[in-house]
Amino acid sequence: MADDLILDVQDVKKAYDGLEVLKGIGFGLRKGETKVLIGPSGSGKSTLLRCINHLTVPDAGRIYLNGDEVLDTNIDAMRARMGFVFQDFNLFSHLTVLDNVRICQIKVNGTEKAAATQRAHRELERVGLSDKADAYPAELSGGQQQRVSIARALAMDPDVLLFDEPTSALDPELTGEVVRVMQQLAAEGMTMVVVTHEMSFARQAADEIIFMEDGHIIEQGPPETMFTDSTHERTRAFLNVIAEHG
Numbered sequence: 001m002a003d004d005l006i007l008d009v010q011d012v013k014k015a016y017d018g019l020e021v022l023k024g025i026g027f028g029l030r031k032g033e034t035k036v037l038i039g040p041s042g043s044g045k046s047t048l049l050r051c052i053n054h055l056t057v058p059d060a061g062r063i064y065l066n067g068d069e070v071l072d073t074n075i076d077a078m079r080a081r082m083g084f085v086f087q088d089f090n091l092f093s094h095l096t097v098l099d100n101v102r103i104c105q106i107k108v109n110g111t112e113k114a115a116a117t118q119r120a121h122r123e124l125e126r127v128g129l130s131d132k133a134d135a136y137p138a139e140l141s142g143g144q145q146q147r148v149s150i151a152r153a154l155a156m157d158p159d160v161l162l163f164d165e166p167t168s169a170l171d172p173e174l175t176g177e178v179v180r181v182m183q184q185l186a187a188e189g190m191t192m193v194v195v196t197h198e199m200s201f202a203r204q205a206a207d208e209i210i211f212m213e214d215g216h217i218i219e220q221g222p223p224e225t226m227f228t229d230s231t232h233e234r235t236r237a238f239l240n241v242i243a244e245h246g
Contacts, residue, residue, distance in 0.1 A: 004030055004031070005028045005029060005030055005064070006029050006030060006031050006033075006065070006066055006159055006160055006191050007028065007029035007052070007063075007064070007065055007159075007160050007191075007193070008028050008029075008062075008063070008064040009025060009026050009027050009028070009048075009052065009061070009063050010026050010061055010062045010063070010064075011024045011025070011026050011060065011061040011062070012024070012025045012026065012048065012051050012058045012060070012061035012062075012063065013025075013058060013059050013060040013061055014044075014047055014051055014056065014058050014059050015059055020215055021044045021047045021215055022044045022047055022048055022051065022058070022215045023044075023214075023215035023216055024061070024216075025044070025048055025061070025212075025215070025216075025217060026061075026217075027210060027217070027220070029160065029191060029193060030191075031189075031191055032189040032190075032191055033191060033192075033207045033208070034186045034190075034191075034192045034193075034194065034205050034206050034207050035192070035193050035194070035206065035207065035208050035209075035210060036193075036194045036195075036196060036201070036202040036205075036206040036208075036209050036210070037049070037193065037194065037195045037196075037210050037212060038195075038196070038197070038199075038202060038209060038210070038211055038212070038238070039211055039212035039213050039218075039238065040213060040238065043212040043213045043214060043215070044212055044214075044215045045195045045212055046164050046165065046195055048212070049084075049162050049164050049193065049195055050164070051063070052070070052082070052162060052193070053070070053075075053078065053079050053082045053084060053162065054070060054072065054075045054078075054079075055084075057072065065078055065081060065082065065159060065160070066081075066159055076108075080108050080109060080156060080158075081156075081158055081159045081160075082158055082159065082160055082161075082162060083153030083154065083156055083158035083160070083161040083162065084153065084161075084162045084164070085146070085149050085150055085153055085161065085162070085163045085164065085166050086149065086164055086166075087164055087165045087166065087168050087169055088169055089137070089142070089145040089146055089148070089149045089169075090149060091137040091145055091148060091149060091152075092137075093136065093137050093138060094136075095136075096133065096134055096135065096136055097124065097129065097132050097133050097134070097135050097136070097137070097140070097148050098117070098120055098121070098124070098133040098134065100137070100148055100152055101120035101123060101124060101148065101151050101152045101155050102116040102117055102119070102120040102155065104152065104155070104156055105119060105120070105155055105156065108156070109156065116155075119155050120133075120151070120155055121133065123151035123152075123154045123155045124148075124151050126151065126154065127147040127148070127150055127151045127154075127181050128147065128177075128181070129144060129147055129148060129151065132144065132148075141174055142169060142170045142171075142174050143170055143173075143174030143175070143177045143178050144177075146166055146167070146169075146170065146174075146178045147177070147178060147181055150166075150178075150181060150182075150185075154185075159191065160191045160192065160193065161185070161190055161191065161192045161193075162192075162193050163182065163192065163193070163194040163195060163196065164195050165195050165196055165197070166178055166182070166194075166196070167179060167196065167198055168197070175198065179198055179200070179201050182194070182201060182205065183201060183204060183205045186205035186206075187205075194206075197242065199227075199239070199242050199243070202223060203223045203227055204223075206222075206223050207222065208220055208221065208222055209221065209222070209223055209226045211226065211230075211232070211234075211235045211238065213234060213238075218232050218234055218235060219231060219232040219234075219235045226239070227239060
């Protein structure tokens with residue numbers, strides 16, 4: 001892999017019951033970059049994201065994180081270096097917001113409770129939820145819950161953050177508060193791969209947009225090219241439909 005790549009995805013393939021979902025996907029991600037994966041439902045975007053941290057084990061291909069290959073034999077250590085923000089928050093309902101953010105630091109990284117608590121408070125402040133540390137997930141809006149999950153991922157000090165359609169379960173008002181946090185992270189230089197239908201985020205925050213369909217990368221490039229001068233007819237058609245319904 002190239003020495004300056006944080007994440008190097010090489011020829012990843014995945015099939016379910018004989019149906020090819022990923023047909024040889026590859027891309028590289030450098031420190032501080034935000035790459036946004038777009039495309040129609042069923043194009044393989046979320047499967048690709050899950051293959052990167054082996055929530056779904058790829059059938060073929062190689063994935064490197066900071067030069068280390070992601071393998072089943074080292075997956076716990078590798079996942080600790082990859083933050084993952086899910087569609088449905090995945091918070092522990094019986095724990096407070098503070099405990100949700102610090103538990104992985106303590107259990108996975110072996111961080112002392114006092115240090116984990118300090119880091120949790122810092123990340124909650126970063127996502128605008130410093131006043132919700134003692135609340136439980138059920139007492140929060142969906143947007144607040146998703147911001148807690150982002151804080152939890154940040155608290156692990158990951159090499160890269162992976163977002164799997166983080167706003168798909170939210171209404172437009174709550175979507176905005178999550179997108180603003182993600183834009184802030186991109187501006188701060190957080191290294192991120194984001195699967196999303198939020199084209200405003202893609203346009204404003206992405207260093208590169210990757211358009212996928214039918215398990216292939218159809219086209220990729222910077223936002224200004226993809227939105228105004230894309231070379232592939234299918235990319236233009238997809239973006240036009242999104243614009244009409246956005």
